[in-house]
Amino acid sequence: MTARTGMPMPDGIMTVYFITCHHSVAFVRDQFRFLYHPDHFYLYHVDAKAPEALHETVRRLARAFPNVEFLPSRHYAWAGYSQVRTTLDAIAWALTFASSWSHFVTLSEQHCPLRAPAEMAAELSSETSYLAAMPFAAMDPGGQADLVHRSSMDFRELPGVGSFGIDAIPPDPGFLARLHHGSNWYILSRQACVYLCEIVPSTPDVARFRQSVHADEDMIPTLLVQADGQAGLLDLRETTFVAWPHIIGNDSMTFRENDFFAASQDGSLFIRKRPPILPDPVAATLEQFAAFTEADLTAAIGEAPAAAPPIPDREGTSLARRVAGAVVRRGVGVRADLLNLRYRRRDPLFSLVFQTDGMPRDVEVRVLSQNLSDFRVLLLSTAPPAIDFVPLQVHGRMAHMLRVRSDDLFGYREILVPEDPAHGFWTRASDSNVIGLVRRIEFYIGVAESLVTGKAPRVARGTFAIAAREVAAFWRSARWTGRRLLRQRSRA
Structure with a gap:
């Protein structure tokens, strides 16, 4: 050439x-x-x-x-x-x-x-x-x-x-x-x-x-x-x-x-x-x-490489279902929406939304990740987005405008959760255990529900309180699984 x-x-x-x-x-x-x-x-x-x-x-x-x-x-x-x-x-x-x-x-x-x-x-x-x-x-x-x-x-x-x-x-x-x-x-x-x-x-x-x-x-x-x-x-x-x-x-x-x-x-x-x-x-x-x-x-x-069709990432799909399933089983009336699957989205690769009837209708708990190692849980106000740099009070808590370039995040407001010392960030360990992420999501759901009740979210402190929380979550998960199996048998 x-x-x-x-x-x-x-x-x-x-x-x-x-x-x-x-x-x-x-x-x-x-x-x-x-x-x-x-x-x-x-x-x-x-x-x-x-x-x-x-x-x-x-x-x-x-x-x-x-x-x-x-x-x-x-x-x-x-x-x-x-x-x-x-x-x-x-x-x-x-x-x-x-x-x-x-x-x-x-x-x-x-x-x-x-x-x-x-x-x-x-x-x-x-x-x-x-x-x-x-x-x-x-x-x-x-x-x-x-x-x-x-x-x-x-x-x-x-x-x-x-x-x-x-x-x-x-x-x-x-x-x-x-x-x-x-x-x-x-x-x-x-x-x-x-x-x-x-x-x-x-x-x-x-x-x-x-x-x-x-x-x-x-x-x-x-x-x-x-x-x-x-x-x-x-x-x-x-x-x-x-x-x-x-x-x-x-x-x-x-x-x-x-x-x-x-x-x-x-x-x-x-x-x-x-x-x-x-x-x-x-x-x-x-x-x-x-x-x-x-x-x-x-x-x-050479010729331009052929573009691969935009399909959901297998690892991200499996992980999203695993996290969503665990949170739903361990909670009461928790609903999960797997956005990265529903919209075949890859940017961000991992996107989950959680809501319950006890949360305000204009609030959701969102979980995001791109590398499937580092995650962010946030309390998101779903009021119509606006480019307004002044912090506002949303349900009595401080909320500021997000500057994240994603169609369903840009211009929306994040409600701060100062009770969380990790500020919503979580990194997956090498053993791939996601229980820490599940617990953080549960906590944010509790904060979201406290916006309605006006009561401070419950924080488990001490070995006994944490163990009691986990035992209660285990039984909720077992009951949820049992009821689901019974429904499947009755339909069969």
């Missing part, structure tokens, strides 16, 4: 493209053709929960091209600190293993370039980083409320799902005064990357960012603005055009033909998110940038 490299690269310029992928094989293949140049380096991270066809596509690229590498996959969560951690890992990898380079560019599979690779490289000044960074004080009241909420709680990440607030944190005026809001799409100079690797382990603000949501949009801009020149020069402008709803007039978040050409005229270097089918004029323009054709890429790495 002979690449059509187009313009020669400027002397001393080489770019590391760090590309995060989670869904589309077609997007990754197209983008690689549009961006490829032998003097650039391409570093990929594929979300652990991405389709196997996508993992295989990136593995093939790395085998076929010496300037392609991929990081070990981890569960990557929207708004989670895992995004920052993965980017910092990529920077460290590039500084350690890639040859001399001048700039580090963060992209997703949904980015399209607006210029040819060599033309973009020619626009980048040595030792200059390009990123948006708006001071907190300069933001409008709505934007400030958003940023305050991001650091208003101690957020803990559930791998592959998202971050959940476990306790309120008082506002820190000093931290907010230093805060700069940008995005996770930026171009960093090598000097800025070296600076970040040196200061991240010891900078006090980083600890606060680890507890926040959307640190991917705020941490690196904040740290670089405070660098006092040690990170090189900063050009505070956005280089990626994003098809926000207020720009394109709809909620699709995908760019249109006129957005592509307008962004190119305005000096942007990239645009996102791309539509599944590119408009013909856009596709023709991007093919002019391409180093090789789709047929050439197929000759190098």
